[in-house]
Amino acid sequence: MSxxxxxxxxxxxxxRVRVALRLKGLPFEEIPxxxxxxxxxxxxYKAVNAExxxxxxxxxxxxxFQSLAIIEYLDDIQPTPKLIPGDIxxxxxxxxxxxxxxxxxxxxxxxxxxxxxxxTFGADxxxxxxxxxxxxxxxxxxxxxxxxxxxxxxxxxGAEPGLADICIAGQVVGAHYLKLELGxxxxxxxxxxxxxxxxxxxxxxxxxxxxxxxxxxxx
Amino acid sequence: MSxxxxxxxxxxxxxRVRVALRLKGLPFEEIPxxxxxxxxxxxxYKAVNAExxxxxxxxxxxxxFQSLAIIEYLDDIQPTPKLIPGDIxxxxxxxxxxxxxxxxxxxxxxxxxxxxxxxTFGADxxxxxxxxxxxxxxxxxxxxxxxxxxxxxxxxxGAEPGLADICIAGQVVGAHYLKLELGxxxxxxxxxxxxxxxxxxxxxxxxxxxxxxxxxxxx
Numbered sequence: 001m002s003x004x005x006x007x008x009x010x011x012x013x014x015x016r017v018r019v020a021l022r023l024k025g026l027p028f029e030e031i032p033x034x035x036x037x038x039x040x041x042x043x044x045y046k047a048v049n050a051e052x053x054x055x056x057x058x059x060x061x062x063x064x065f066q067s068l069a070i071i072e073y074l075d076d077i078q079p080t081p082k083l084i085p086g087d088i089x090x091x092x093x094x095x096x097x098x099x100x101x102x103x104x105x106x107x108x109x110x111x112x113x114x115x116x117x118x119x120t121f122g123a124d125x126x127x128x129x130x131x132x133x134x135x136x137x138x139x140x141x142x143x144x145x146x147x148x149x150x151x152x153x154x155x156x157x158g159a160e161p162g163l164a165d166i167c168i169a170g171q172v173v174g175a176h177y178l179k180l181e182l183g184x185x186x187x188x189x190x191x192x193x194x195x196x197x198x199x200x201x202x203x204x205x206x207x208x209x210x211x212x213x214x215x216x217x218x219x
Numbered sequence: 220m221s222x223x224x225x226x227x228x229x230x231x232x233x234x235r236v237r238v239a240l241r242l243k244g245l246p247f248e249e250i251p252x253x254x255x256x257x258x259x260x261x262x263x264y265k266a267v268n269a270e271x272x273x274x275x276x277x278x279x280x281x282x283x284f285q286s287l288a289i290i291e292y293l294d295d296i297q298p299t300p301k302l303i304p305g306d307i308x309x310x311x312x313x314x315x316x317x318x319x320x321x322x323x324x325x326x327x328x329x330x331x332x333x334x335x336x337x338x339t340f341g342a343d344x345x346x347x348x349x350x351x352x353x354x355x356x357x358x359x360x361x362x363x364x365x366x367x368x369x370x371x372x373x374x375x376x377g378a379e380p381g382l383a384d385i386c387i388a389g390q391v392v393g394a395h396y397l398k399l400e401l402g403x404x405x406x407x408x409x410x411x412x413x414x415x416x417x418x419x420x421x422x423x424x425x426x427x428x429x430x431x432x433x434x435x436x437x438x
Contacts, residue, residue, distance in 0.1 A: 046364075050361070050364040050365050050367075050368055051319055051323070051361050051364075051365065052361075053323065062308060064308075064311045064312075064315055065315050066314065066315045066318035066319065066322060068287075068314065068318055068322070069311050069312075069314035069315040069317075069318055070311070072310070072311065072314060073307065073308075073310070073311040076307040076310065076311075077307065088292065088295040088296065089281060089283075089292075091291065091292070091295065092283045092288050092289070092291065092292040092295075093283075095285065095287065095288035095291055096283060096284050096285045096288040099285035099287055099288055099321070100270055100285065102318070102321075102322050103285060103287070103321050103322050103325075103326055104270070104272065104326055106322075107322055107323055107326040107327060108326060108327065108332065113327065116350075116353065117340070120346070120349070120350065120353075121336075121340040121342065121346075123340065127339070127340075130339070131335075131339065134335065134339075142269070142270050142271075145265075145269040145270075146269045146270065148269075149269055
């Protein structure tokens with residue numbers, strides 16, 4: 001099986017897909033699309049992904065976009081280890097936790113939104129950073145409240161990491177970008193530590209990607 | 220089976236869940252949570268949904284949040300009519316189309332973001348409306364490009380409406396709020412017309428909800 005991922009070192013959605021592939025032990029090639037410089041808007045990439053976002057996942061020539069759709073697909077084609085539980089209520093809980101960042105927090109902090117704040121409201125770098133901090137803190141606080149209702153044991157749904165942990169870890173990556181203190185979110189923080197102790201998470205962290213290591217730009 | 224949905228007439232995520240329930244013929248009670256006046260932040264609702272968003276779906280006492288997680292759950296407990304196809308590649312396509320608005324467009328236009336633009340950048344009503352138009356137009360244009368690659372036949376995935384159509388129709392509801400012309404998006408527009416010709420969609424439209432009809436406020 002041949003897997004290619006068009007991704008970007010800094011993209012949290014690309015991070016999620018990297019972790020899922022590595023938890024399943026599926027080898028893949030990552031082709032970088034620099035979404036900070038706007039490579040996703042070039043005609044060549046539009047042919048790959050008409051939404052013009054990363055990641056795009058190509059499996060034996062078949063293309064899928066959106067990180068959650070990709071992770072669900074991975075669970076369908078390679079059921080072990082399962083990232084989304086088989087039990088109907090547990091599946092729903094995993095997806096609810098995943099969508100908390102996918103649908104409500106992460107979208108507010110991506111480059112096209114930051115750029116639009118600058119062009120529309122004249123937001124400078126400081127104001128854009130404050131915007132990112134506001135929503136990232138909201139996301140962390142939300143996860144802390146959610147995990148207080150059902151404690152991780154030790155991962156969000158039980159003994160093994162899965163979709164929910166991948167997404168919560170991605171939210172914590174957002175906090176790393178902004179150098180946020182995690183002391184107010186102890187349950188989230190411990191969950192993320194547990195995740196990043198695993199090679200699948202650690203090697204997928206944006207700061208471990210070759211493009212980050214060679215980049216001269218600031219994150 | 221007893222189903223309760225905490226929702227709001229104007230919430231597009233609540234619209235999605237209403238349509239899914241009606242397509243499946245499942246009766247439900249909707250309890251309004253006014254997210255424009257901030258009812259979602261009251262302690263009573265925090266106990267219902269620690270993320271403090273709508274919708275929250277309660278099935279025989281079991282609670283699920285996030286519209287996509289709810290619709291997936293509905294497909295699990297009531298498989299006919301299926302809203303998400305059984306074929307692995309088709310499932311992935313349905314979810315990719317759904318997430319285009321769920322993860323990338325709709326989150327940018329919700330009340331808490333509009334309020335934050337006002338308090339942070341001093342955005343007035345006109346600037347907030349322009350912000351909403353910008354992202355809604357982006358979403359419509361993205362769907363038009365995506366549907367140009369695989370024409371609806373007549374719904375996004377085939378003969379019957381499903382998850383993808385629900386989400387695209389929700390994006391069109393966003394255009395209705397902003398009184399946007401749909402002429403530049405003929406394929407999206409025809410798909411939405413086909414959807415809103417069906418009672419499950421038509422009766423779920425925000426402008427058909429009792430709270431809208433009696434509300435004195437502007438949308």
